[in-house]
Structure formats: C-alpha cells, structure tokens
Amino acid sequence: MQELRQDPVTGRWVVIAPIRGKRPKEYEQTPKPLPSITAEECPFCPGNEHLTPPEVYAVRDVDSEPDKPGWQIRVVPNKFPAFSQNPSPLNDSHSFIKRAAFGYHEVVIHSPRHDEEISAMPVERLVKLIEVYKLRCVQIGSDPNIKYVHIIVNHGVESGASLEHAHSQIFGLPLVPEGLQDELGGSLWFSQSKERCVFCWMLEEEMKTGQRVLFENTHFLAVAPFASRFPFEIWLLPKRHSPSFETVKQGEIGDLAHTISKVISAYNCKLGNPSYNFFIHTAPCDGSDYHYFHWHAEVFPRISSLGAFELGTQIMINPTAPERAVELLS
Amino acid sequence: MQELRQDPVTGRWVVIAPIRGKRPKEYEQTPKPLPSITAEECPFCPGNEHLTPPEVYAVRDVDSEPDKPGWQIRVVPNKFPAFSQNPSPLNDSHSFIKRAAFGYHEVVIHSPRHDEEISAMPVERLVKLIEVYKLRCVQIGSDPNIKYVHIIVNHGVESGASLEHAHSQIFGLPLVPEGLQDELGGSLWFSQSKERCVFCWMLEEEMKTGQRVLFENTHFLAVAPFASRFPFEIWLLPKRHSPSFETVKQGEIGDLAHTISKVISAYNCKLGNPSYNFFIHTAPCDGSDYHYFHWHAEVFPRISSLGAFELGTQIMINPTAPERAVELLS
Numbered sequence: 001m002q003e004l005r006q007d008p009v010t011g012r013w014v015v016i017a018p019i020r021g022k023r024p025k026e027y028e029q030t031p032k033p034l035p036s037i038t039a040e041e042c043p044f045c046p047g048n049e050h051l052t053p054p055e056v057y058a059v060r061d062v063d064s065e066p067d068k069p070g071w072q073i074r075v076v077p078n079k080f081p082a083f084s085q086n087p088s089p090l091n092d093s094h095s096f097i098k099r100a101a102f103g104y105h106e107v108v109i110h111s112p113r114h115d116e117e118i119s120a121m122p123v124e125r126l127v128k129l130i131e132v133y134k135l136r137c138v139q140i141g142s143d144p145n146i147k148y149v150h151i152i153v154n155h156g157v158e159s160g161a162s163l164e165h166a167h168s169q170i171f172g173l174p175l176v177p178e179g180l181q182d183e184l185g186g187s188l189w190f191s192q193s194k195e196r197c198v199f200c201w202m203l204e205e206e207m208k209t210g211q212r213v214l215f216e217n218t219h220f221l222a223v224a225p226f227a228s229r230f231p232f233e234i235w236l237l238p239k240r241h242s243p244s245f246e247t248v249k250q251g252e253i254g255d256l257a258h259t260i261s262k263v264i265s266a267y268n269c270k271l272g273n274p275s276y277n278f279f280i281h282t283a284p285c286d287g288s289d290y291h292y293f294h295w296h297a298e299v300f301p302r303i304s305s306l307g308a309f310e311l312g313t314q315i316m317i318n319p320t321a322p323e324r325a326v327e328l329l330s
Numbered sequence: 331m332q333e334l335r336q337d338p339v340t341g342r343w344v345v346i347a348p349i350r351g352k353r354p355k356e357y358e359q360t361p362k363p364l365p366s367i368t369a370e371e372c373p374f375c376p377g378n379e380h381l382t383p384p385e386v387y388a389v390r391d392v393d394s395e396p397d398k399p400g401w402q403i404r405v406v407p408n409k410f411p412a413f414s415q416n417p418s419p420l421n422d423s424h425s426f427i428k429r430a431a432f433g434y435h436e437v438v439i440h441s442p443r444h445d446e447e448i449s450a451m452p453v454e455r456l457v458k459l460i461e462v463y464k465l466r467c468v469q470i471g472s473d474p475n476i477k478y479v480h481i482i483v484n485h486g487v488e489s490g491a492s493l494e495h496a497h498s499q500i501f502g503l504p505l506v507p508e509g510l511q512d513e514l515g516g517s518l519w520f521s522q523s524k525e526r527c528v529f530c531w532m533l534e535e536e537m538k539t540g541q542r543v544l545f546e547n548t549h550f551l552a553v554a555p556f557a558s559r560f561p562f563e564i565w566l567l568p569k570r571h572s573p574s575f576e577t578v579k580q581g582e583i584g585d586l587a588h589t590i591s592k593v594i595s596a597y598n599c600k601l602g603n604p605s606y607n608f609f610i611h612t613a614p615c616d617g618s619d620y621h622y623f624h625w626h627a628e629v630f631p632r633i634s635s636l637g638a639f640e641l642g643t644q645i646m647i648n649p650t651a652p653e654r655a656v657e658l659l660s
C-alpha cells in the first residue's frame with residue numbers, strides 16, 4: 001500500500017508507503033548517545049555559569065545572583081551563534097548575494113539537573129519553561145530588525161543536538177523563513193477561498209473522525225497530520241484561533257505543557273527514548289497582518305533518515321501512516 | 331563569522347556559520363556500518379537474483395540468461411516501492427486530498443561485487459552505469475503518466491541507505507516535485523530578467539574566481555555552490571547548456587564519470603569514507619518547454635545533522651564555508 005497525500009496547509013505532497021515499514025532496519029535503531037560529559041564539565045550545569053556567555057534572563061531564587069547557581073531556568077546567548085547582534089562585516093562576494101546574519105540565537109537551559117528530560121519535568125515546571133519562551137519571544141520580537149522568532153528543541157544526537165543537558169534554542173531572524181512562508185501562503189489561500197482558517201477546519205475534521213487524534217484537552221489537540229512527513233509526527237494545535245504564540249493565555253499554557261509531556265512520554269514509552277525535534281510555527285513579527293494564520297507546534301522523533309529522494313525532491317517518503325502511528329503511540 | 335548567502339537559482343537563504351565548526355562533535359563522527367550481510371544473503375549479489383523482482387534491464391554477458399548471474403549492471407523494481415505501476419486503490423480520506431502513488435521505483439545494482447563502491451569502480455564501468463541511467467530515464471520518461479524522473483544514490487547508513495551493496499535508485503513520478511519547481515521557477519525568472527541561463531552565468535562566475543572550484547575537465551565543473559546547504563556540498567555542472575540529462579552525449583558521459591569519481595574519492599580520502607547522497611536535477615518530462623533550465627547533479631556527505639531549526643524554517647545552517655570545503659577537499 002502506498003499513496004500520495006496532500007498537506008491541506010502548504011499543498012505539499014507526501015508519500016505514505018507503509019510497505020516500506022517492513023524493511024528490517026525500520027524502528028530498530030537504538031539512539032546513539034551524545035558525547036557523555038560529567039556535571040563538572042557541562043556548561044549548562046549549576047556552578048559552570050562562567051562557561052556560557054552572561055545570562056539574558058533567568059528564573060532564579062530571589063536571593064541569588066546572575067550567572068551564579070540558584071536558577072531553575074536560565075537563558076544565555078549561544079556560544080557558537082548562527083545569528084548575532086554584531087555579525088561579522090561582509091567581504092566581497094562578487095556577483096553573488098549575501099547579507100549579514102543579524103539576529104538572536106539564545107539557549108534556554110530547562111533545568112539545573114543535568115539529566116532531566118522534558119517528559120520527566122513536573123508539568124508546573126514545563127509551564128514555567130513555556131512562560132520563558134513567551135517572554136523571550138515578545139522581547140526578541142520587539143526588535144524592529146527581527147522578522148521572525150523560531151523556538152526549537154533538539155533532543156538526542158539524531159536530532160542535531162550537540163549537548164546532552166536538556167535545552168531549547170530561540171532564534172530571532174532578520175527574515176521570514178521559507179518554511180513559514182509556505183504555511184502563510186497556504187493559510188491565506190485557504191482563508192480567501194473557503195472563508196475560514198485551514199487549521200480551524202483541520203481541528204474540526206480531525207475531531208470528527210478521531211482516527212489521527214493522539215490526545216486532547218480543553219485547549220489543545222495532539223494530532224498526527226493527514227500528510228505526516230515523518231513517522232510519528234504530531235502537531236499540537238491550539239483550539240482557539242490565534243496567529244501568534246505570544247497571545248497564549250495562562251490556562252492554555254498549562255494545557256500545552258500537559259500535551260507536550262503526554263506526546264514525549266508516548267515517544268519514550270513506545271519508541272524507546274528516541275531523539276526528537278520540536279518547534280513552534282507562529283506569525284512573523286514584521287508588522288504585517290497575519291489574522292488568517294494559526295500558531296501551532298510540531299514534533300517528530302528522528303527514527304528514519306532523509307535520503308537523496310527526500311532532499312532532492314522535497315517530497316518525504318513516510319513508512320508509517322499517521323493513523324497507524326496514533327495506534328502505536330496510544 | 332557568520333553570514334546569510336542567497337542561492338542564485340532558487341533564492342533560498344543559507345546561514346554560513348563557520349564558528350560553529352568549532353563545536354567538538356563536528357567532523358568527528360565515524361560512519362555507522364550498515365547491517366552487515368554476507369554475499370550469500372545479499373539480494374544484490376550474483377546467485378541471489380531470485381531475491382529481487384525480475385530484472386527490467388541488465389548489462390550482461392551475451393550468453394547469460396535474465397535473472398541469472400553473468401551481469402555487470404542489473405536494474406530491478408524496488409521490492410518495497412514508494413511508487414508503483416499498480417498502486418493500491420484509494421480508500422476514503424473524507425475531506426483530505428490524496429492520489430494514487432503511481433510511478434516507477436527501480437534499483438540499479440552497480441556491480442556484481444558486493445563491496446565495490448563508486449570511487450573504486452574503473453571509470454569505464456562508471457560510464458556504463460551512467461549510460462544505464464540515461465537509458466532508464468528515457469524509457470520511464472516516455473510513459474505519458476510520468477512527469478519527472480529522479481535518479482539518486484544513497485551511500486552509507488546516514489544517507490538513508492538500507493543495503494550495503496552499492497546501488498542507485500530511479501524514481502518515475504506522477505508530478506513535478508517541489509524541489510524541482512523551486513529551481514525551475516528561479517531559472518525561468520533569471521532567464522527572463524537577465525536574458526541568460528542562471529547556471530551558465532554561475533559556471534562563468536565560478537571559473538572566473540576559481541575559489542569554489544574543486545575540479546574541472548572539458549565538459550564538467552565540480553563546484554562548491556556559493557550558498558552550499560551542507561558542508562562539502564558539490565554541484566556537478568555540465569558546461570554545455572541543456573535542460574535535460576537525457577541529452578548528455580557520449581564524450582560528456584566520460585567526463586561526468588571522471589568528475590563523480592574525483593569528488594567521491596576526495597570525500598573518502600579527506601573525510602574518512604562518509605555516507606553521501608547524490609542526485610540529478612533534470613527538466614521534467616511533462617511535455618512543457620524548459621529551455622531555460624540546465625541539468626546538473628548535486629552530491630554531499632552526510633556528516634552533519636538537520637535539526638529543528640533547519641526542518642522548521644527550511645533554512646540550512648552550514649558550519650563549513652564552501653571556499654573552505656574546497657581547500658579541505660583539494
């Protein structure tokens with residue numbers, strides 16, 4: 001069985017080819033460990049605050065000092081940033097076009113505990129983490145040179161992570177990235193032709209059939225999207241329409257924390273603690289009107305490799321149908 | 331040092347952030363081996379022809395029989411195809427859009443020798459392999475339901491390969507994939523606004539400065555593109571403008587074989603036999619006029635991971651500037 005499915009937001013096609021799931025290597029990978037370092041060497045452990053650039057924000061004990069222990073969550077500039085507020089001057093690139101990589105690249109250290117993974121965090125601590133996301137998002141987005149704020153988690157070596165100690169990264173970008181432009185364009189088209197939000201429509205359709213719903217609470221739906229690009233890909237959709245993550249309300253943050261925890265726990269339990277990626281897609285902060293967009297988060301384990309088919313065509317081949325993924329994760 | 335560079339063909343932005351190359355894990359990976367199987371178990375080894383679907387084409391000794399030993403190159407349908415000439419009938423997807431995954435998915439077994447990698451093949455045998463690509467490309471492209479033929483090599487476990495015995499894959503697709511649409515759109519735009527082919531322009535620019543040129547012969551240029559997405563990414567550009575790989579001439583095939591061999595040998599020698607991906611981008615076979623396009627091949631080792639930044643924004647962060655990549659590979 002194989003079929004082409006179209007993502008209703010972007011229009012992109014995905015091949016769902018479950019027969020390929022029979023190939024022996026599928027799902028048998030055990031995650032490679034990241035280079036193991038002790039708490040003494042870890043730049044994200046308390047006591048080693050001097051190993052990172054000075055903190056830009058922290059949730060810390062009232063009587064504690066910046067860049068000293070006593071924090072619960074700590075935000076620092078990335079030591080090896082992809083974007084910088086003082087980017088290098090550009091040398092001549094002849095006829096080719098380049099621009100300064102102006103921007104922000106911050107690390108949010110989730111916890112003073114070296115080995116505390118997201119699904120092991122009490123929900124109230126996860127709530128604090130999401131509050132920090134929101135706060136930094138507002139702060140970075142208020143810089144008029146920043147057009148988009150991208151929040152991510154890379155967990156495990158296959159995810160692109162380079163350090164074990166659990167952390168998120170927040171990027172402030174000088175442009176609206178292509179991955180967002182595709183979703184914005186598709187959302188606008190849908191909204192103009194059908195007079196409603198494509199994500200609100202999707203929420204309604206998915207709740208109607210239920211076959212791809214992994215988890216639901218008052219404010220969020222965790223659903224394996226119809227045209228999932230990756231095995232066990234899950235989207236976390238806020239039920240209330242809002243273009244921007246920054247507008248998330250206190251009660252919604254609790255439900256989001258609970259939903260994230262449920263999804264990662266299901267991955268850990270059913271797929272053996274896989275590496276995973278998590279990111280938030282939200283409206284750009286470039287001053288334009290994105291009322292037709294609907295912010296959301298996307299998460300997927302890194303248990304299959306992208307090959308030259310996927311990287312050359314931008315069409316993903318997914319060996320696990322989302323309906324089956326939800327069965328296996330439940 | 332970090333900067334944003336724009337690909338002149340597609341307009342996509344890439345972050346070149348060499349400082350990140352200092353992170354300890356960069357370039358230190360030793361490739362994981364693929365599940366090792368003996369020649370007796372390998373479905374691509376001579377004597378095991380019954381383990382694959384019947385061959386659709388082979389370069390074989392005159393007195394040998396189909397699906398028996400005596401071949402030098404063998405083309406068989408993929409046993410676990412992503413696209414099929416008899417795709418499964420579609421069940422109801424309610425309001426979501428799907429279509430049959432009609433198409434071709436073939437495997438080209440490079441050699442009867444289980445352990446013969448591309449760079450170890452004599453150039454005249456690599457010429458034969460490219461001739462087989464061309465032949466199958468013409469054949470599959472003549473099916474009026476096929477809009478695009480995609481030729482790839484996945485080598486090594488990080489590349490998405492699942493079998494060790496060297497092979498290519500050829501896909502016949504019922505649509506023009508997004509990865510091509512981006513290049514076609516950009517090429518058309520450049521051709522209309524500058525009255526010339528963007529790839530011909532790039533060839534001229536790169537030969538002028540030489541700083542990103544890895545190798546050159548009469549008919550091909552191997553160049554690290556200005557906006558390389560991956561460390562050590564190399565494009566193989568034919569010097570003669572032609573939209574379609576199918577039009578490659580005999581003398582050009584020799585030079586292409588030699589260029590591929592040179593690039594893969596450089597990877598093996600300088601990067602320690604990394605996994606790599608290779609694909610050809612050529613004009614669609616949908617009957618439209620693509621005179622403004624310029625076929626080419628792209629190849630890159632899989633030594634860095636894509637994370638949630640890259641997968642969520644579609645902007646790649648490349649820790650190795652192409653100028654430095656060429657220095658290191660030379």
